Amino acid sequence: MAEQSISQRGAKSCQLTAGGAKVIVQPMSEVVPVHFAPSTFDKDPMATRLTLEPRCNGETTRHFDAFDRWTKAYILQHSECLFKKTLTKEQIEKGYHPTVKRHETDAYPPLLRTKIDSSGRREITSPEDWRRVTEINNLEIVSPWCMSREMGWVIQCSALRVFEESCECPFAAGELKEEAC
Numbered sequence: 026m027a028e029q030s031i032s033q034r035g036a037k038s039c040q041l042t043a044g045g046a047k048v049i050v051q052p053m054s055e056v057v058p059v060h061f062a063p064s065t066f067d068k069d070p071m072a073t074r075l076t077l078e079p080r081c082n083g084e085t086t087r088h089f090d091a092f093d094r095w096t097k098a099y100i101l102q103h104s105e106c107l108f109k110k111t112l113t114k115e116q117i118e119k120g121y122h123p124t125v126k127r128h129e130t131d132a133y134p135p136l137l138r139t140k141i142d143s144s145g146r147r148e149i150t151s152p153e154d155w156r157r158v159t160e161i162n163n164l165e166i167v168s169p170w171c172m173s174r175e176m177g178w179v180i181q182c183s184a185l186r187v188f189e190e191s192c193e194c195p196f197a198a199g200e201l202k203e204e205a206c
Contacts, residue, residue, distance in 0.1 A: 073142060081136065167181050
């Protein structure tokens with residue numbers, strides 16, 4: 026991890042690299058649904074850094090659950106260096122935002138917390154209804170972040186392949202009339 030930097034809002038982060046290169050998670054083998062349009066917490070229409078939370082398949086969930094376990098153990102071991110104070114396991118558990126977001130009753134499959142940076146990119150038409158979208162993505166694990174007593178990871182979609190289902194009826198109007206007779 027690189028030296029800590031502090032944003033204008035006070036968020037602390039450290040760039041993550043492996044052997045001097047970005048940490049890229051290759052696309053998973055299955056497409057996953059995206060049920061919510063990319064957005065920001067404050068719904069700013071001019072924002073270029075958006076949150077996208079696709080559903081997790083089993084492979085993705087296992088991968089990022091293991092990553093979260095490693096992260097918490099790493100923070101526990103290196104909190105003095107990272108935060109200039111020793112954190113307890115309980116403090117880490119309370120303040121850590123896992124990469125996999127689960128519904129409190131497990132009524133829905135988990136979501137993966139990711140970001141999309143749309144600044145400086147060519148204009149791409151967004152799907153009209155994100156509930157009808159599936160995707161395959163490349164993810165870059167950019168950096169950990171820390172704000173006050175909370176911490177987590179910035180995971181950015183570095184490449185996104187979107188599949189949009191058709192809303193049109195697959196049968197011609199004439200065929201439906203003939204079958205009805």
